[in-house]
Amino acid sequence: MQHESKTPYEKLTLALREAATLDSVVGLLSWDQETLMPPRGGALRAEQIASVSTLVHERRTDPQLGDWIAQSEDDPTLRDDPTRAANLREIRRQYDRATLLPGSLVRELAETTSLAVQVWREARAASDFGAFAPWLERILRLSRSKAACYGTPAGGELYDALLEEYEPEMRVAEIERIFAGLRARLTPLVAELLDSGRRPNDAPNRLRVPVEQQQELNRRVAERIGFDFRGGRLDVSAHPFCQGLGPGDTRLTTRYQEDSFADSLSSTLHEAGHGLYEQGLPKEDAFGQPLAESASFGIHESQSRLWENMVGRSRPFWEWALLEANQVFGGLLEGYDADALYRAVNRVEPSLIRVDADEATYNLHIMLRFDLERAMLRGDLSVAELPAAWHARVLEDLGLEVPDDRRGALQDIHWAIGGIGYFPTYTLGNLYAAQLWSALRGDLPDLDERMRGGDFSALLGWLRANVHAKGHRYP
Ligand code: ZN
Numbered sequence: 381m382q383h384e385s386k387t388p389y390e391k392l393t394l395a396l397r398e399a400a401t402l403d404s405v406v407g408l409l410s411w412d413q414e415t416l417m418p419p420r421g422g423a424l425r426a427e428q429i430a431s432v433s434t435l436v437h438e439r440r441t442d443p444q445l446g447d448w449i450a451q452s453e454d455d456p457t458l459r460d461d462p463t464r465a466a467n468l469r470e471i472r473r474q475y476d477r478a479t480l481l482p483g484s485l486v487r488e489l490a491e492t493t494s495l496a497v498q499v500w501r502e503a504r505a506a507s508d509f510g511a512f513a514p515w516l517e518r519i520l521r522l523s524r525s526k527a528a529c530y531g532t533p534a535g536g537e538l539y540d541a542l543l544e545e546y547e548p549e550m551r552v553a554e555i556e557r558i559f560a561g562l563r564a565r566l567t568p569l570v571a572e573l574l575d576s577g578r579r580p581n582d583a584p585n586r587l588r589v590p591v592e593q594q595q596e597l598n599r600r601v602a603e604r605i606g607f608d609f610r611g612g613r614l615d616v617s618a619h620p621f622c623q624g625l626g627p628g629d630t631r632l633t634t635r636y637q638e639d640s641f642a643d644s645l646s647s648t649l650h651e652a653g654h655g656l657y658e659q660g661l662p663k664e665d666a667f668g669q670p671l672a673e674s675a676s677f678g679i680h681e682s683q684s685r686l687w688e689n690m691v692g693r694s695r696p697f698w699e700w701a702l703l704e705a706n707q708v709f710g711g712l713l714e715g716y717d718a719d720a721l722y723r724a725v726n727r728v729e730p731s732l733i734r735v736d737a738d739e740a741t742y743n744l745h746i747m748l749r750f751d752l753e754r755a756m757l758r759g760d761l762s763v764a765e766l767p768a769a770w771h772a773r774v775l776e777d778l779g780l781e782v783p784d785d786r787r788g789a790l791q792d793i794h795w796a797i798g799g800i801g802y803f804p805t806y807t808l809g810n811l812y813a814a815q816l817w818s819a820l821r822g823d824l825p826d827l828d829e830r831m832r833g834g835d836f837s838a839l840l841g842w843l844r845a846n847v848h849a850k851g852h853r854y855p
Pocket of ligand 1: 650654684
């Protein structure tokens with residue numbers, strides 16, 4: 381009865397909140413799968429995720445929503461309200477896109493990827509590409525079907541239809557142009573750095589630090605930069621990630637090795653950067669609406685990379701963090717000054733693993749994945765040929781021999797979760813982060829001084845006001 385007095389727009393936002401609530405259950409199931417679930421729970425988990433994902437899809441493609449959207453679009457008071465008009469624009473785009481996918485395909489994708497990620501984890505541990513290959517074939521086939529349902533944008537290619545999910549309105553042609561320019565500058569820069577013969581000493585990061593002490597430091601740093609632990613957690617997983625479940629619940633994970641505390645801290649800063657964005661979105665009021673969603677995966681990545689690199693690899697940050705680390709590690713770093721830590725975490729060295737890559741080589745890892753996944757989607761590169769193509773490209777771009785597929789084509793989780801089209805958002809995120817950093821430094825002339833004292837509030841305040849609070853208001 382109460383529904384009667386509501387406008388179509390109000391009914392729409394209520395229905396979207398319900399769908400988002402149901403979707404947050406999928407998020408929680410996935411989080412649990414990566415952190416706590418016992419291995420034998422995998423088959424049930426795939427069914428659970430498939431069932432709930434199908435319900436979410438039904439809610440989001442309900443023809444009743446289509447009617448409410450159309451009625452809202454006809455409402456002149458809505459058109460004149462920039463906030464609600466922006467929301468409606470994005471609701472329309474998402475609805476039109478979702479209704480192109482049949483529920484059966486959504487179910488098959490959800491179930492296949494949930495199982496595939498479990499196969500991938502074991503295949504990676506055993507460096508057994510053959511075990512994962514049939515699953516990658518299946519995922520590519522389903523991804524082609526999905527892209528065909530969405531349709532190739534005019535003048536584009538099949539991959540564009542998938543890219544749209546992660547970076548709306550971005551196109552392959554544009555990415556190729558951006559990547560070519562970046563590559564032309566990065567390749568000689570990396571060569572120059574390596575030829576210089578100056579290799580910062582990374583001994584501080586090789587010191588043995590017990591995991592409990594690393595956990596304590598990670599938690600302190602995440603808290604200090606503004607992550608709210610009353611509305612979040614930090615746990616351990618094989619592949620660090622951030623899951624923004626909804627208002628008041630944002631989950632972060634990281635990983636630990638006793639002889640590389642700075643890598644774990646770096647992963648934590650990265651995921652906490654995502655987490656700060658999730659906690660800064662206006663979810664209390666607008667959960668389920670585009671206003672409370674990130675603008676794109678690339679923008680999301682700009683937030684993580686900004687904290688990881690612009691902050692976490694800066695000298696002012698280490699002037700504060702070294703004191704903190706010494707306190708937690710019982711003086712272990714007393715022989716080093718902030719400059720030594722700053723140099724150690726900025727060491728450039730081509731490596732096999734993307735997530736451990738330095739800033740100079742990182743984007744080369746992304747370009748490789750972008751090219752190979754497009755070739756596989758088009759059918760120009762078969763799954764069987766992937767490992768060899770990977771090895772050849774790593775040799776060409778980074779000058780390294782890939783000793784096994786664990787450190788080659790099996791290293792990332794993305795293809796196993798069906799994330800074809802996801803990789804380029806990392807490099808776009810790096811570039812967006814650089815632009816944001818340049819803008820915010822102009823607004824915050826005393827930023828270095830503040831960071832030296834462990835004060836990140838002005839920086840977070842700037843990001844809150846200029847990025848987080850905007851949600852998906854702008855295309
Ligand atoms: Zn990230």
